[in-house]
Amino acid sequence: MIRYSVSPSPLLVSFVLLVLLRSLTTFGQVQYDERRSPEEIMATYSSFEEAVLKMSRAEWSVVSKWDGFDTERHLTFLHEHRDSFEDERARLKEVRVKKLTSSEDCQCWVEPDETYFTMVPPPGIAGLGPNEIAWAVDGTSVGGASWNVDAASAPLDISLDDSWSFDLYGASYNEFFVNTKGQISFGTTVLDWTPTGFPAAEYNQIAGYWQDTDMSTTGEIKWKRTADAIYVNYINVGYWYNNSDLTNSFQIIITHPESGILPDGANAQVCYLDMNWAHGDVGGSGACCGDYPGVTGADGASTNPNPDLSPHVQFGRFNLLDDTYNGPYGDNESQWDGINWLDYKFFNINTADNNSNLNPVPTANLGCDTVRICLGQEYNLDVEFLGPEPGQIVNLEVTQDVGGNEIIGGTTVTGVATASYEGVFVGSEPGISNLTMTAVDEEGAQTLLDIVIEVLDVVPPSIEVVTADGGDDFGICAGAELGVVASSEGGQEPVVDWSWNLNANFWDENTADIPFGGTFVVTGETASGCVVKETFQVFQTPFYLPTLSGTSVTVCPGDSAVISVLPDEGEVFVEYEWVGDWNGGGG
Secondary structure (H helix, E strand, O other): OOOOOOOOOOEEEOOEEEOEEEEEOOOOOEEEEEOOOHHHHHHOOOOHHHHHHHOOHHHHHHHOOOOOOOHHHHHHHHHHHHHOOHHHHHHHHHHHHHHHHHOOOOOOOOOOOOOOEEEEOOOOOOOOOOOEEEOOEEHHHHOOOOOOOOEEOOOEEOOOOOOOOEEEOOEEEOEEEEEOOOEEEOOOOOOOOOOOOOOOOOOOEEEEEEOOEEOOOOOEEEEEEOOOEEEEEEEEEEEOOOEEEEEEEEEEEEEOHHHOOOHHHOOEEEEEEEEOOOOOOOOOEOOEOOOOOEEEEEEOOOOOOOOOOOOEEEEEEEEEOOOOOOOOOOOOHHHOEEHHHHOOOEEEEOOOOOOOOOOOEEOOOOOOOOEEEEOOOEEEOOEEEEOOOOOOOEEEEEEEEOOOOEEEEEEEEOOEOEEEEEEEEEOOOOEEEEEEEEEEEOOOOEEEEEEEEEEEOOOOOEEEEEEOOOOOOOEEEEOOOEEEEEEEEOOOOOEEEEEEOOOHHHEEOOEEEEOOOEEEEEEEEEOOOOEEEEEEEEEEEEEEOOOOOOOOOOOOOOOOOOOOOOOOOOOOOOOOOOOOOHHHOOO
16 A cells, blocks of 8 residues: 655745655555654644644644643544534535435435434543544554544444344454545554555445545534444545535445345445545645545455456546546546546445456436326436446346337447446326346346336326515525425326425425525425425525614604615625605605
């Protein structure tokens, strides 16, 4: 394993040039030797707290070994700093819930509740909060940064009653580790911030997104254990070095094939919400385009680089800030993948099977359950099937029994590394329609995707959204709320059940009070199960409603008074409206 750590630019202090010399450790890890003393490093920052947040890994490697470093102050500040972002986390949760309810895909994400544990730095003066578990190992022991950046848990029991263990390519594990770098591991922790492609990587792991995460601000890692599964959620995690302008949210589930939690005997799943950054600042910049593309999938500790001989699954090497996809393997810029391609996808994995030839992997989640639509409604059938092994050809056959319904497009691409199907199903005739997609690779590994669509014999209504006063002006000022009302229009059945992609505090049945701008979706369901949606936008100005002050002025008939508006410093008004009789109380 080769790692590079970042060091600050050489500093000229009192005409003495302080240099950083590179050395190679006995573990083959490239690092930088910081020749300044801990006191000199700390003196370059304006405060202790700034140093904690902004020290490079090279600086941490020196300061963490200093007897004079105030560890208790360090840990107390980390908890206080984390707590200062609670309001922002609450806002991001509202955004997350909104995106979940507006997504047309099958829902793989399980939103953490109060039963989940939260991983945090070791306690400072105040101790740990409810359901908090402290990280056990930080990265300073291997040349990394401290808690919230490079850290791992103590070994955690997979099953409290030993009723099941997790099988990973021929090995069975009763414990697992949660790591800040985007994966759970078995047998050992992972503090490596420079991802290696599978199967050459040297860890036993399920990688949701192995990259250089940084949780100094909004990011959280939560997990819970049930009788048959482990759920680990990486929520709004940023990227090194102390960046949270872009965040990623993803989830890992491990279970046993007999649990029935995942389909088709799978024992692991990686699930993605909104993925926005691809690469940390070590070797990269601007959240992308670095030397160590991010990795997703599952791999054992064997470092045999031959994908044909070492069981694993890899879904991509992500290094771009778009939705480009070039297949699961990519060693150069022309083969890199875009992080947005992962948005709202999930992949089921079977690591209990030691077969090195893996089944083709579908990239869309069409066969989760019976799809129900009503007359005239559409359902998107676009899907790709990846050959997980490099260069492997996938053949795709699609059979259909759709009766009097129609599939627009219906294009199959087969005999290539990534087979695909594109089409839109249009419900024209009541009844059950079936589509079967069979993807087979050159070695005979097969994936079967059965899609069942039920067209209900109901003409659905539509939804109309207006403001609370019946208007169509969806603009608000910052700090204000917009009341909106949804109504069921036409169709054979009215909407009887309503939901909005908002926190439940902001809506009730078919009405909502929207406190911020954005794209919103109101969903209605009829008694027969027809689901209809209406998407609308609320535009929000960054300016707040002005605060007015003054005294009432009484004038007699024939007299006049001069009233002026005096903006506060920083306020710029572009339009004024005078009301002659406001709510019957005068002008």
